[in-house]
Amino acid sequence: MPYASPPVERTSALPRLPVVERVRRTTALAAAAALALTGAAVWQLAGGAQKSPGAEAAQDDGYAVLPHTSVGTSPGxxxxxxxxxxxxLQVFDVTNRGxxxxxxxxxxxxxGAVLGEVEGLAPNRSRPLLVRLAAGSYAFRCLQSDTDAVSGPTVRVTGSGAGTPAVVPVTQQDLIPVALAYQKWVASQLPGLVSDVAALHGAVASGDLAGAKQRxxxxxxAYERLGAAYGAFGDVDDEINGPRHHDTGFHGVEYGLWHGGTTTGLESVAAKLLSDVQGLAASWPKVQLDPAVLGVRAHEIVENAIEFELSGRTDYGSGSNLATVGANLDGTTEVLTLLRPLLSSRVPMPQIDTAMAAARAQLTADGAVPLGALTQEQREKLNAAFGDLVEQLAPIAAVLDVRRTQ
Structure with a gap:
């Protein structure tokens, strides 16, 4: 997975979403998931600017026509x-009186399933929480800093109609086995990657241009299938698969093979690439993969494929962008397979599976051709399939975010 900035290292037990600045967002958690899975924007439920106490904080955000209820929170x-x-559908204007x-x-x-949340609400400030309630029993749970969680009174809601699906929060313990399983899978792939790069180096060193291109x-x-791990590779990821700014890595070799039309002068570049990959394989057993990272990568791999591969920005002559996107889908499939036990009760997996299959089918229909050779109709179908897929995958990061509950 090329060029994406590695995630900021987390020091808290509560992982943070990179999609939105969490301290300023209000998320109707499962509503975001449900809306995304039916074609609406995932983050349209994000809260707006903070308001002074007692104000209807949501009115400036287009919620004025909805029913509003003012709700306060404090340790007592x-x-x-x-x-x-x-x-x-309604708005709770939540005010922190602590x-x-x-x-x-x-x-x-x-x-304990969560329908929506306001996070990092400062004292004396209000923020809107937009949710759709079905008939049932609900309560607010307040988690003031440095105090235990406090639950408010249970309120019985009457009426009819479907509501925001509630999601049982995952724990760090839920995610650790998945992260360990993914680390083992990556470890199983790295010897093959080293072997493939060694074969590439051998072809370059022997002057076999056609063989070097194939290898x-x-x-x-093989490297692109490891997309969910790239944040754990550190700086070596940029050396191996970063943009061709120092004639290094895969793209340095690619440019020389396809634009130069010769292996001359590329032996040192290929040798450095082999050394970097060997170093990566040797250091991987010591890596501690952040358990929260796979929930983010489930959609981020496809996001990066759209941004870098389907845009053609990473083509240095080989015309292999579509093949790379296929490898990215392989990586996404591996992540979803490992996460499926956690996701099956939290998001509509059949819709995600359908979107994955549609994206794969469109790639297959387009064949192994350079991106620039596609017709406008093919590009439109490809963009539509991958746009839908990334939308379907987007809620996974929010649903698998570890939340404080005590």
Whole structure:
């Protein structure tokens, strides 16, 4: 997976989403997932600017026509102001009346499943929480900094119609086995990658131009299938697969083979690439993969494929962008396979599977041709398939975000 900036190292046990600055967002958690899976923008539920206490914070965000309920939170009182309700789309204007920042969640008391949340709400500030409630029982859970979680009174909501699907939060313990399984899978792939790059180096060193081109593609696709791990590779990822700014890595070799039309002068570049890959394989057993990273990578691999591969920005002569996208889909498939036990009860996996299959089918229909050789109709179909896929995958990061519950 080329060029994406590695994620910031996390020091907290509560991972942070890179998609939106969490400290300023309000997420109707599963509503975002449900909307994304039916074609709406995932983050359209993000909260706006903070308001002073007592103000209807959502009015400037286009929510003024919806029913509003003012809800307060403090260490001594959670969910103050909400005593009864009806079903339907509505806004809770949540105000922090405590003296420290707070996270506020709307939950189903029986299961602890979260419908929506306001995170990092500063003292004396308000923010809107947009949710769609079905008939049932709900309560606010308030997590003030440096204090235990406090649950507000259970409120019975009457009415009819479907509501925001609630999602049971995952724990760090849920994610650790998945991360370990992925690390083992990467470890199983690295010997093959080293072998493929060694074959590439051998072909370059012997002056076999046709063989070098073939082996370059095999090795490069093997690396691209490891997309979910690239953040853990550190700076060596840029050396191996970064843009061709120092005539290094895969793309330095690619440019020389296809634009130069010769292996002359590329032996040292290929040798450095082999050394970097060997070093990566040797150091991998010591890597500790962040358990939270796979939820983000589930959609980020495809996002990067759209940005860098389907745009043609990474083509240095081989015309292999579509093949690379196929390798990226392989990497995404591996991530989804490992995450499926956690996702199956939290997001509509059949819709994601359908979108994955549609994207793969469109790649197959377009064949192994350079991106620039596609017709306008083919490009439109390809863009539509991958646009839908990344939209379907986007909620996974939010659903698999570890949330404080105590």
């Amino acid at each position: 009182g959670c969910g103050q102001g909400w005593t009864s309700g009806r079903s339907g 003296i420290s920042p707070a996270d506020v969640q709307l939950v189903e008391p029986g299961t 370059w593609l095999t090795a490069h696709l």
